[in-house]
Amino acid sequence: MMFAGLSRNDKLLFAGFTIAALAMPLLAWPVGANYPDLLQKFAIYGIFAIGFNILFGLTGYLSFGHAAFLGVGSYAAVWMFKGVTMNVIPAVIFGVLVSGMFAALIGFISLRRSGIYFSILTLAFAQMSYNLAYSVLTPITNGETGLQLSQDDARVLDRMFTEQTAGLPSTNLFGLEMSGYPGFYFCCVLLIIAFFIALRIQRSPFGMMLRAIKTNQVRMNYTGFNTRPYALTAFIISGMYAGLAGSLLAVTDPLAGAERMQWTASGEVVLMTILGGAGTLIGPILGAGLIKYFENIFSSYNDGLLAESFSFLPDFLNDTLVFVIGPFVGEGWSLLLGIVFMAIVIFLPGGLMEGLARIHGWYRRRGQGDTGRNVAKQAAE
Amino acid sequence: MAILEVNDVNKAFGGLKALNAVNLSVEEGTVHAIIGPNGAGKSTLLNCFVGRLIPDTGSVMFNGQSLLGIKPHQINQTGVARVFQTPEIFTDLSILENVMIPAFAKVDGAFRINAWKTVGTRGEVRDMAEKVLEEVGLHEKRDIIASSLSRGDKRRLEMAMCLVQDPKLLLLDEPTAGMSRADTNNTVDLLQRVGTHITKIVIEHDMHVVFSLADHISVLAQGTVIAGGKPEEIKGNPKVQEAYLGGAHA
Structure with missing residues (x-):
């Protein structure tokens, strides 16, 4: 039933994706990214980007405020940890639901406009949420300190079954602690489910309507479709994906701060989606993984480390290289990201997926060229 | 029986009176052409039928139901489909998807x-x-992306997108504008062949097209219907010759 109606290619795509996701520790090993904390980030931001792509890539609405849903998901999950139980399932469900409701509200208002006005509205809402989290909503968000666990949290359900321990409890899945690889695999399974749902949406009549809205909203209206609820549904779904990602961030590290809602975080998911390829299924996940991977590498570099890695070079070359590359690493990593992003938008507007498609097409043409020559040769003989 | 009744419709844009007390009655199952010089208010009138514009006064009744104040998608759902002057299609999607969406x-x-x-x-x-793609002759091309179609094919595609809904009323805004003679003839042929039971309103400049398709012609000039009748009546009407032909050549 689960796979009913999906084409052979889609089933293969899903199978391939599942295997790749589960084998991520192995796949990431050659590039030295095979530790759970980073892998977890790949999975979480992959979910975030898949959801964002449903709104931006499929429906054509560019939201600049999706970090707000990420933040709301985190806060909701931490509240669940504080109030009810350290089990991650209720926290994740609560995070998804709350951000879904939040998305319904913001989407309802923002979707009254489209194009740049929609983007500005979402940006304004996200910045508003960010500032509210710092100020008026301090009772809920704990302001600048951020929301975190404490000894005197209620944790009603946990108290009923277990004695309170001396230290702070850790997040768990029915007793299995959500740190290290179990934590990663929890996120990984959710990534696979998130991918599967996105695949089903993309292949469904609903997904077809979303793509049609992106292409020609006027025609949709004169064709008898009420486009607003379609766009709103897409907005809510992508908000729920963001909420899921946010609650998973809280699962791996049970604290939530307002900086998660800042506009830079909203911009990051836009970069991920465009870098990988907006509108494709795999692209956004690829973009998320790459950005998180390179962020991890480059932001940890500094001039000293650079000088060390070029120490085999003569001094003057070493100094020049450090001078040239220095501004692009560590704090300056976003400078590098910006340049790469500009290059992608200018030369490869379809993102990495377009790049792969071009390479594939090039190989196929070359292959066909060969067979063409063979046929000609046979004909000549 | 009249399927569309337009009663005393007025529409002004600022000081410009685009439609002035327009009355129109379209019989079910006929092809009704609206002709008139540029700026006569033909497109304005059509826009009032699909919810793009709301008349200042007057009424537009379709099948006994008012079309005023309801949204374009609701109007379509009551059975009115429209072909635009410049084809409105889903350029990024395949031909088949383009027609499946209206379906x-x-x-x-x-x-x-x-x-x-x-x-x-x-x-x-x-x-x-x-089925519709076969009728309009685009079935072979069903898997290609709509943006790569020729202008004539884009129009045929838009026509297919309307026909697949089997509308009660089909509005065609200059269906042959900018087309070559051959494409124009193809379009006329298509309209005579496909969806013959559908009531149609055609806005057209090409008199050859008008006289080969229309059962009834209304002539619009300066926002008013100055004449209406069968094609042969209109041909000989001196008022029309003055307003339309004279106006066009002035």
Whole structure:
């Protein structure tokens, strides 16, 4: 039933994706990214980007405020940890639901406009949420300190079954602690489910309507479709994906701060989606993984480390290289990201997926060229 | 029986009176052409039928139901489809998808979340689309992307997108504008061949097209209907010759 109606290619795509996701520790090993904390980030931001792509890539609405849903998901999950139980399932469900409701509200208002006005509205809402989290909503968000666990949290359900321990409890899945690889695999399974749902949406009549809205909203209206609820549904779904990602961030590290809602975080998911390829299924996940991977590498570099890695070079070359590359690493990593992003938008507007498609097409043409020559040769003989 | 009744419709843009007490009655099953010089208010009138514009006063009744104040998608759902002056199609999607989408609007209504079933399982919708594509002669090209079609084919595609909904009333805004003679003839041929039971309103400049298609002609000049009748009556009407031909050559 689960796979009913999906084409052979889609089933293969899903199978391939599942295997790749589960084998991520192995796949990431050659590039030295095979530790759970980073892998977890790949999975979480992959979910975030898949959801964002449903709104931006499929429906054509560019939201600049999706970090707000990420933040709301985190806060909701931490509240669940504080109030009810350290089990991650209720926290994740609560995070998804709350951000879904939040998305319904913001989407309802923002979707009254489209194009740049929609983007500005979402940006304004996200910045508003960010500032509210710092100020008026301090009772809920704990302001600048951020929301975190404490000894005197209620944790009603946990108290009923277990004695309170001396230290702070850790997040768990029915007793299995959500740190290290179990934590990663929890996120990984959710990534696979998130991918599967996105695949089903993309292949469904609903997904077809979303793509049609992106292409020609006027025609949709004169064709008898009420486009607003379609766009709103897409907005809510992508908000729920963001909420899921946010609650998973809280699962791996049970604290939530307002900086998660800042506009830079909203911009990051836009970069991920465009870098990988907006509108494709795999692209956004690829973009998320790459950005998180390179962020991890480059932001940890500094001039000293650079000088060390070029120490085999003569001094003057070493100094020049450090001078040239220095501004692009560590704090300056976003400078590098910006340049790469500009290059992608200018030369490869379809993102990495377009790049792969071009390479594939090039190989196929070359292959066909060969067979063409063979046929000609046979004909000549 | 009249399927569309336009009564005393007025529309002004600022000081410009685009429509001045327009009365029109379109008989069911006929092809009704609206002709007139540039700026006569033809497109304005059409826009009043599909909810793009709302007249200042007057009424537009379709099948006994008022079309004023309801949204474009609701008007379409009552059975009015429209072909635009510049084809409005889904340029990034395939030809087949372009025609399946309106078919979904007909089968599933204005809004339905159908996110778990795949498009592939909706064979009945695909059949509807393929049948119409065959009729308009685009079936061979069903898997190519709409943006790569020629201008004439884009129009035929838009026509297919309307025909697949089997509308009660089809509005055609200059269906042959900018077309070569051959493409124009193809379009006329298509309109005579396909969906013959559908009531049509055609806005057209090409007199050859008008006289080969229309059962009834209304002449609009300066926002008013100055004449109406069968093609042969209109041909000989001196008022029309003065307003239309004279005006056009002035």
